[in-house]
Amino acid sequence: MILLDSERDAISARISEACPPEIQKVLTAAWAHDVATVKKLLDTPEAARGQDPLTGETPLHAAIRSCGPPSEDDDEADLAAARETVQELLLWGGIWNDVDDRNETPGCVAHRLGRTELYNLCVDAGVRAEMLFGVLEGYEELESDDEEEDEEDAHQEAGESEMVVVGEDGEEAPELINVPTNGAAEEASQGFVPPQDDAVDVNSEQYLRSKLTYSDGKLVDDEGNGVMMAWETDIMRQSVDALLPSKEPGKRILNIGFGMGIIDTMFAETKPAKHHIVEAHPGVLEHISSPDSKFGPSWEASAPEPGAYKIHQGKWQEVCVKLLQEGNVYDAIYFDTFGEDYSQLRMFFTELIPGLLDSNGIFGFFNGLGADRMICYDVYTKVSELHLADAGLDVEWKVIDVDMSRLAEEGQGEWEGVRRRYWTLDKYRLPICTFLG
Numbered sequence: 001m002i003l004l005d006s007e008r009d010a011i012s013a014r015i016s017e018a019c020p021p022e023i024q025k026v027l028t029a030a031w032a033h034d035v036a037t038v039k040k041l042l043d044t045p046e047a048a049r050g051q052d053p054l055t056g057e058t059p060l061h062a063a064i065r066s067c068g069p070p071s072e073d074d075d076e077a078d079l080a081a082a083r084e085t086v087q088e089l090l091l092w093g094g095i096w097n098d099v100d101d102r103n104e105t106p107g108c109v110a111h112r113l114g115r116t117e118l119y120n121l122c123v124d125a126g127v128r129a130e131m132l133f134g135v136l137e138g139y140e141e142l143e144s145d146d147e148e149e150d151e152e153d154a155h156q157e158a159g160e161s162e163m164v165v166v167g168e169d170g171e172e173a174p175e176l177i178n179v180p181t182n183g184a185a186e187e188a189s190q191g192f193v194p195p196q197d198d199a200v201d202v203n204s205e206q207y208l209r210s211k212l213t214y215s216d217g218k219l220v221d222d223e224g225n226g227v228m229m230a231w232e233t234d235i236m237r238q239s240v241d242a243l244l245p246s247k248e249p250g251k252r253i254l255n256i257g258f259g260m261g262i263i264d265t266m267f268a269e270t271k272p273a274k275h276h277i278v279e280a281h282p283g284v285l286e287h288i289s290s291p292d293s294k295f296g297p298s299w300e301a302s303a304p305e306p307g308a309y310k311i312h313q314g315k316w317q318e319v320c321v322k323l324l325q326e327g328n329v330y331d332a333i334y335f336d337t338f339g340e341d342y343s344q345l346r347m348f349f350t351e352l353i354p355g356l357l358d359s360n361g362i363f364g365f366f367n368g369l370g371a372d373r374m375i376c377y378d379v380y381t382k383v384s385e386l387h388l389a390d391a392g393l394d395v396e397w398k399v400i401d402v403d404m405s406r407l408a409e410e411g412q413g414e415w416e417g418v419r420r421r422y423w424t425l426d427k428y429r430l431p432i433c434t435f436l437g
Contacts, residue, residue, distance in 0.1 A: 009068070013055070014052065014057045014061070015027050015057060016052055016053070018052075019052045019053060020053070022047075026038070026041045026047055026048070026059050027050070027052065027057060027058075027059055028062075029041060030060070030062040030089065031062040031065075033066070033078055033081035033082045033085045034081075035081055035085055038089070039088060042088065045092055045093030048060075048090075048092040048093050049094060049095055051098065051100075053191050053192050055100055056099065056100035056101045057100055058095070058100070058106065059085075059089050060086060060090070060094045060098070060106035060122070061106050061109055063086050063118075064082070064106050064109050064110045064118050064122075065109050066082075067079065067082050067113065067118065068113060070113075070114050082118065083117060086106075086118055090122075090125045096123075096129060096375075096379075097126060099195065101195060102195075103195045105122070105375055106122050107119055107123060107126070108373060108374070110122060111374050111375065119375070123382070126378075127382045127386075130383045131383060202225055202339045203340075204337075204339045204340050204344075205339075206339065207221060207281065208280055208281055208282070210222045212227065216417070218418065219259055220417070220418060220419075224417065224418060224419035224420075225419050225420060226415075226419075226420070226422060227259060227338045228259035228260045228336075229414060229418070230262075231403075231407060231414045231423075234400070234403075235366070235400060235402075235428055235430065236263040236266060237266060238398070238430055239334060239430060240267060242364060242432045243332040243333075243334060243432075244267075244270055244332055247270055249270060249271035251270065251272045251331040251332060252273055252330045252358070253267050253275045253330060253331065253332045253334075254278070254328075254330040254332070254333045254356065255267065255276070255336075256278045256316045256333075256334065256348070257279065257316075257335065257336040257337040257338070258277050258279040258288060258311070259336065259338070261293075263334060267332075268295075268299070274308045274328075275310075276309075276328070277295065277312065278314070278316045278319045278320065279313065285311070285313055288311055295311060316337070317347075320356065323356065329356065329357070329358050329361075330357060330361060331360070331362070332362055332363075332364075333353065333356060333357055333361065333363045335348055335349075335364070336365060336366035342383075345365060345369075346384075346387050349363065349388060349391050349433070350391040353393065354391065354392060360434075361434070362433065362434055364430070367381075367384075367429055367431055369384065371422065371423050371425055372424050377425060381397065384431070388433060392436050393433045393434065393436065394433065394434055394436050395431050396431075396432045396433075397431060397432075398430040399427055399428070399430075400427070401426065401427065402425065402426050402427060404426050407424075409421075
């Protein structure tokens with residue numbers, strides 16, 4: 001039997017009979033937006049993070065889900081209680097990006113239901129957590145060698161930093177109705193296991209050792225991960241328009257990550273005075289040096305002066321330091337690498353952009369941070385904006401429509417032959433970064 005969304009979101013479908021009593025009490029109190037009882041039950045951060053062993057429902061999921069979609073029957077008092085419940089759970093360490101059995105975070109549920117205010121609370125919690133983790137990274141060796149313990153402590157600190165101790169006693173949580181568990185008691189005893197996908201985390205070293213294949217408008221590694229794809233062409237075109245708004249020739253350009261050469265081909269069409277490309281992958285470098293490449297020796301020889309058009313072979317972390325030492329300055333800088341996390345992008349614009357970018361120059365990057373779900377994209381947009389400001393950069397976000405007609409289904413359309421659908425959103429936020437002031 002196929003359940004409607006309203007039935008799939010019902011309490012009987014989300015809180016199972018197999019749920020341990022202590023978790024069940026918090027879930028049902030959160031579902032009822034019983035703020036007094038929630039405060040009474042939240043005596044440790046773990047209480048705010050409990051999950052139904054079968055559905056993965058957390059108190060945050062429950063408090064948001066029970067609101068349902070907006071309607072004319074909305075009770076303002078109950079919505080206010082829902083907001084207070086969500087805030088209380090977050091203050092006690094409720095995790096903004098825990099997923100349930102449908103691979104939805106609490107924020108995903110709020111977004112699907114159209115509960116914007118609750119969604120924004122989840123986004124703000126994500127921003128606080130990510131900013132805190134960014135600070136703790138610098139102290140990891142001093143704090144602990146156990147990454148899981150560090151992460152748990154960080155979650156707890158994120159909640160306790162704004163925690164208010166309340167002495168009010170609440171009523172006992174309501175008893176949960178019996179619901180069928182389909183003989184899943186043994187599964188429940190193992191605790192909740194989040195849905196698994198076949199995505200493989202690829203770090204820079206693994207990527208640089210991988211074999212790449214150029215075919216059918218895509219560049220993939222030997223695991224089938226999409227390194228760059230032709231559907232990104234419009235984003236690249238609009239990025240060039242943002243970085244070189246006047247399109248006048250004679251600009252100085254630096255691009256980190258050649259990939260399929262989409263954006264470098266567009267940069268070259270503007271007839272720059274200097275065009276430097278940094279690329280580390282041996283397979284890409286081999287592709288660039290092939291006879292039919294637009295960026296081989298003949299391109300370098302066509303430069304206005306020796307060395308002005310150049311492929312710099314190696315990791316950007318090393319090459320860019322040399323460029324900086326040589327006194328190179330650029331009017332436009334673009335950053336689009338693969339197999340690196342956000343910390344590397346942040347290091348680039350914090351440590352290298354101030355020296356490499358002209359005072360009137362423009363910096364941009366491929367903004368695919370968290371693009372497999374809306375809430376992660378929103379969180380990373382705000383986090384990167386804060387970190388860019390710390391680095392002395394202002395950012396303007398240009399919103400671009402993404403044609404999802406061939407991007408909507410895993411393994412179909414543009415994703416055929418690609419292991420993981422790394423883009424799921426119909427809007428792209430293009431960053432245009434300039435120095436403050």
